[in-house]
Amino acid sequence: MDSTGIQPNSAPKAAISELTETLGPNGVLTTPEDCARYATDQSGLAGTPPLAVLRPASTEEMSQLMAICHRHALSVVPQGGRTGLSGGASCPAGVVAVTTERLTGVIEIDEEAMTLTAWAGTPLETVQEAARAVGLEYCVDIGARGTATIGGTIATNAGGIRVLQRGMTRDNVLGLEAVLADGSVISRLAKTVKDNAGFDLKHLFIGSEGVLGLVTRAVLRLHRQVPGTATALLALPDHAAALHCLNLARSMFGGRIVAFEGMWPDYWDFVCRETTLTSSPLADRYGFYVLIEIDAETGRAEEELEALFTELFEQGIALDGVLAKSGAEAQALWKLREAVGEVDDAFGPHINFDIGVSPSALGQFCEAADARLATLPEAGAVLKVGHIGDGNVHLLVAHDGRDISEDRIESVIYELVRDWHGAVTAEHGIGRIKARWIGCSRSPEELTLMRGLKAQLDPHGLLNPGALFAAPDAACHEIALKQP
Numbered sequence: 001m002d003s004t005g006i007q008p009n010s011a012p013k014a015a016i017s018e019l020t021e022t023l024g025p026n027g028v029l030t031t032p033e034d035c036a037r038y039a040t041d042q043s044g045l046a047g048t049p050p051l052a053v054l055r056p057a058s059t060e061e062m063s064q065l066m067a068i069c070h071r072h073a074l075s076v077v078p079q080g081g082r083t084g085l086s087g088g089a090s091c092p093a094g095v096v097a098v099t100t101e102r103l104t105g106v107i108e109i110d111e112e113a114m115t116l117t118a119w120a121g122t123p124l125e126t127v128q129e130a131a132r133a134v135g136l137e138y139c140v141d142i143g144a145r146g147t148a149t150i151g152g153t154i155a156t157n158a159g160g161i162r163v164l165q166r167g168m169t170r171d172n173v174l175g176l177e178a179v180l181a182d183g184s185v186i187s188r189l190a191k192t193v194k195d196n197a198g199f200d201l202k203h204l205f206i207g208s209e210g211v212l213g214l215v216t217r218a219v220l221r222l223h224r225q226v227p228g229t230a231t232a233l234l235a236l237p238d239h240a241a242a243l244h245c246l247n248l249a250r251s252m253f254g255g256r257i258v259a260f261e262g263m264w265p266d267y268w269d270f271v272c273r274e275t276t277l278t279s280s281p282l283a284d285r286y287g288f289y290v291l292i293e294i295d296a297e298t299g300r301a302e303e304e305l306e307a308l309f310t311e312l313f314e315q316g317i318a319l320d321g322v323l324a325k326s327g328a329e330a331q332a333l334w335k336l337r338e339a340v341g342e343v344d345d346a347f348g349p350h351i352n353f354d355i356g357v358s359p360s361a362l363g364q365f366c367e368a369a370d371a372r373l374a375t376l377p378e379a380g381a382v383l384k385v386g387h388i389g390d391g392n393v394h395l396l397v398a399h400d401g402r403d404i405s406e407d408r409i410e411s412v413i414y415e416l417v418r419d420w421h422g423a424v425t426a427e428h429g430i431g432r433i434k435a436r437w438i439g440c441s442r443s444p445e446e447l448t449l450m451r452g453l454k455a456q457l458d459p460h461g462l463l464n465p466g467a468l469f470a471a472p473d474a475a476c477h478e479i480a481l482k483q484p
């Protein structure tokens with residue numbers, strides 16, 4: 001043991017037997033079949049089965065296991081529902097996985113403060129349902145809601161379909177508890193809306209992808225459930241018309257636009273015509289499609305959307321549209337947008353970009369990306385769909401499955417992102433897949449500061465190694481950012 005208390009060469013075996021003593025047999029899985037199940041997430045990145053899977057059932061157990069791992073210099077990969085799309089929960093060789101699957105449940109709902117306190121491993125949908133049962137809402141919502149956990153959505157600062165109205169996960173967390181690499185616990189499960197007593201440390205952990213600490217519990221901000229919603233699909237000539245439509249909708253409905261999602265014709269044709277994933281409710285083909293949902297206290301949401309339709313048709317902006325007349329019809333419209341979660345098999349090998357740019361520039365950015373990709377022999381079909389009110393496009397680019405093709409396509413797109421002062425990931429996170437591209441979104445000075453914070457909180461680099469910050473020997477793309 002050196003002066004830091006770390007035993008750098010201690011065999012993982014010794015650490016795992018100490019962990020089993022502490023967590024009990026139910027708290028540690030070591031069979032090859034069990035470990036194989038926790039090797040990776042939904043990113044498609046091939047992971048390595050961890051040496052063991054640790055399943056703490058309390059903050060105290062999480063703290064004890066981290067202290068043991070710290071003493072034995074054993075690296076850990078935090079895991080929630082493993083629905084992540086960036087490989088952040090995928091295991092490199094020689095680590096243990098720490099899953100929050102036994103840290104589940106809603107702890108408390110405070111209807112007056114409009115907060116819900118939950119364990120980190122609670123599925124997002126369980127939290128949404130618990131809030132709805134008392135007439136309130138937890139407004140973070142993503143397609144993977146049934147499996148993604150509160151801890152995972154916090155660690156990735158998940159976005160999703162309600163960001164326009166309610167913000168990212170960061171905007172919906174009031175208090176947080178996290179365990180650091182050495183086992184110390186930072187707990188501030190506060191319900192305070194206003195608290196300026198120094199740095200707001202919870203923001204360090206939100207979006208930190210498990211490299212600074214393990215989230216164990218959180219206090220979430222709820223909103224009053226609004227009784228009426230209306231959902232519609234609009235066919236438009238292009239992205240510029242969609243922005244016009246968004247501005248008009250804002251002037252009519254203010255903050256009542258729940259979602260404003262965009263689908264380019266390449267995506268639309270793929271999910272409605274080239275595959276059987278879903279089917280088009282419209283007879284013709286158009287230049288752009290928008291799914292809009294609004295809410296209303298009065299039960300007049302449908303009428304209000306009709307008024308938007310009328311105005312858009314009169315102005316010659318809307319070309320066709322469908323207004324859902326029932327919950328089932330609304331769900332069928334949502335299926336058009338959420339089918340992106342099912343394209344993987346049908347589309348073959350592809351890169352799933354998650355780009356963020358200024359909402360007003362998104363259409364032009366996509367045109368520029370299409371033009372660059374058209375010149376690349378390595379790039380195949382392109383599908384574009386996204387949260388256009390937030391300036392976030394999911395750009396799926398097919399290729400021949402070779403690493404070299406992936407690398408070429410990524411350089412072209414991420415250099416474009418850098419030139420447009422955008423984000424290489426708007427919501428899915430950097431994980432392991434995008435770690436070497438972070439320099440296209442962050443300046444060297446920002447990266448130095450981030451690495452300094454990591455070194456302060458996790459001096460031995462044990463928390464989620466290789467995620468967010470690329471391994472030292474990886475070819476990184478820390479391209480100097482041009483100032484706007």
Ligand SMILES: Cc1cc2nc3c(=O)[nH]c(=O)nc-3n(C[C@H](O)[C@H](O)[C@H](O)COP(=O)(O)OP(=O)(O)OC[C@H]3O[C@@H](n4cnc5c(N)ncnc54)[C@H](O)[C@@H]3O)c2cc1C
Nearest residue numbers: 080081082083084088143149151152153155159210215341
């Ligand atoms: C069909 C589908 C739709 C999706 N839609 C969206 C979307 O609209 N918007 C969006 O933002 N994402 C979306 N995602 C991505 C994914 O669901 C989110 O990133 C989600 O937040 C991950 O939660 P998880 O519990 O599965 O975390 P995991 O995948 O297990 O982990 C994700 C990251 O968080 C870390 N982590 C997990 N739990 C903890 C913890 N308790 N403490 C510290 N670190 C932790 C992991 O190490 C990893 O780096 C989608 C995924 C799928 C499969």
